[in-house]
Amino acid sequence: MKKTKQKNVVANKETAVKEKKGLFGKKTFISDGIHIPKTVQESIPYLRVYENGIIEPEKGRYSKTYLLEDVNFQIASQEEQENIFLAYSDLLNTFGTDVDIQISINNRNIDVADFQKKVMIAPQDDSLNYLREEYNQMLIKKMQEGRNNIIREKYITLSLVAPSIEEAVAKFATLDSQLNDAIKKITQQSTEPMSTIERLSVIHDLYNPGLEEAFYRKAQIDKKEVESFNFEHMVNMGITTKDLVGPDALEFNSNYIKIGDKFARVCFLDNLPNFLTTNILNDFTETPCNMLISVFFQSLAQDKSLKLIRNQIVNINSNVIDAQKLARKSGYYVDLMSPDLLLTNTDA
Numbered sequence: 001m002k003k004t005k006q007k008n009v010v011a012n013k014e015t016a017v018k019e020k021k022g023l024f025g026k027k028t029f030i031s032d033g034i035h036i037p038k039t040v041q042e043s044i045p046y047l048r049v050y051e052n053g054i055i056e057p058e059k060g061r062y063s064k065t066y067l068l069e070d071v072n073f074q075i076a077s078q079e080e081q082e083n084i085f086l087a088y089s090d091l092l093n094t095f096g097t098d099v100d101i102q103i104s105i106n107n108r109n110i111d112v113a114d115f116q117k118k119v120m121i122a123p124q125d126d127s128l129n130y131l132r133e134e135y136n137q138m139l140i141k142k143m144q145e146g147r148n149n150i151i152r153e154k155y156i157t158l159s160l161v162a163p164s165i166e167e168a169v170a171k172f173a174t175l176d177s178q179l180n181d182a183i184k185k186i187t188q189q190s191t192e193p194m195s196t197i198e199r200l201s202v203i204h205d206l207y208n209p210g211l212e213e214a215f216y217r218k219a220q221i222d223k224k225e226v227e228s229f230n231f232e233h234m235v236n237m238g239i240t241t242k243d244l245v246g247p248d249a250l251e252f253n254s255n256y257i258k259i260g261d262k263f264a265r266v267c268f269l270d271n272l273p274n275f276l277t278t279n280i281l282n283d284f285t286e287t288p289c290n291m292l293i294s295v296f297f298q299s300l301a302q303d304k305s306l307k308l309i310r311n312q313i314v315n316i317n318s319n320v321i322d323a324q325k326l327a328r329k330s331g332y333y334v335d336l337m338s339p340d341l342l343l344t345n346t347d348a
Contacts, residue, residue, distance in 0.1 A: 040250050041242040044207070049200070049241045051231060053193050054168060062168035063159035065194045065202075066179060069187045070154070084186055091182040092297055095158070099175065101297040102157040105285050107150050108205050152285055155194070155202070156183075197229065204245040209262050209290045215244070262290075 037043040048056035055063050071084060092101065119139060121132040158175055162168035176193060183191040194202075197216055204215040217228040227233075229244065251258035256265050284293055300308065 040246040040248075041240065043250050044203070044242050044246055049196060050165060051196055052169065053196050053199065054165065054172065055196075055199060056165075057159070060163070061159055061161050062165065062172075063157050064172050064175070065155050065157045065199055066183070066191050067194055067198075068154040068156055068183065068191065069189050071187055087182070087185040091179075091186065094178050094182045095175065095299065097299040097301050098160055099299065100159045101299075102159070103295045103297075104155045104157065105281060105291075105293045106153045106155065106202065106206075107285055107287070107289065107291040108153060109210065109290065110151055150288055150290070153202075200229075200241055200245055206292060207245060207247045207259060209259070 046055050046057045047059060050056070053064055057063055095101065120136045123129045123132060156179070158172075158179065160168065160171055160175075162171060172193075180191050183189075201215045204211075208215075215229065219226050219228075234241065234244070247260040249258070249260060256263050258264075281293060281295075285291065
């Protein structure tokens with residue numbers, strides 16, 4: 001199913017003002033209540049965007065995202081790795097059952113203009129510009145030799161249910177402090193919430209690979225600072241944020257998605273083994289392509305978690321008994337059961 005950008009989505013300025021505070025997109029429903037998006041805008045999974053960095057992905061649920069700094073886990077000593085792991089466990093256990101956690105790793109293209117601004121040496125009024133140019137060319141060559149100029153950014157997103165945006169803001173004020181304290185134990189650095197423009201820039205990059213630098217820019221024109229995006233201009237133009245971050249077209253097929261002129265595929269990892277190496281996510285992200293990996297954590301109330309564990313132990317014991325019966329009937333030692341089953345029983 002192919003979806004293109006809807007024209008004249010916002011009819012007038014009054015409707016556009018709702019986007020500034022938060023705008024519901026038009027929805028189409030079939031008889032059994034399943035939402036079928038008809039346009040690119042409707043396919044982008046959020047309802048409202050607020051100027052304080054909060055996004056409402058679905059009615060009554062609000063989210064905030066925080067940019068994470070890198071941690072040298074693999075080159076750390078065993079003791080340091082254990083401390084990081086324990087701090088990471090504390091982070092996941094910091095929040096109650098009313099807060100969902102999403103950790104994302106985004107393999108994205110380098111913003112060339114931003115890279116040049118931060119790294120390249122600007123020419124000066126002297127006789128050494130040839131050396132600066134040589135150094136800049138060396139940087140460009142090294143960047144081109146890299147894996148498609150891919151960099152990795154890591155985010156943590158917290159989401160919660162609240163009856164209103166005002167109550168969500170109050171709850172996030174506490175969560176901001178809790179998350180900052182927990183992250184500081186891991187990275188030794190403070191973590192601030194991402195702004196609305198930063199979050200929209202990430203969404204724009206995901207839907208427009210290869211055009212990462214196109215969403216937000218500042219420039220001096222006639223001695224005035226001009227922005228490529230702000231809410232006031234958006235309202236005056238009668239458009240919504242989805243018009244700005246969305247691609248030209250989305251096409252959904254049975255085993256791939258076409259985003260503009262790029263092809264993508266979604267994979268879901270389930271039925272995890274009993275043991276995972278510490279570098280499993282690093283192995284995934286080493287793939288030299290645009291990629292978004294997300295890990296979702298949903299806290300369970302203590303009574304529900306204990307019930308789940310008891311049911312799992314019962315299932316494991318039942319499998320062990322069945323394996324023992326089969327071993328006796330087959331005439332071999334019970335100890336020769338599947339090593340994976342024995343390990344699972346021991347871990348339980």
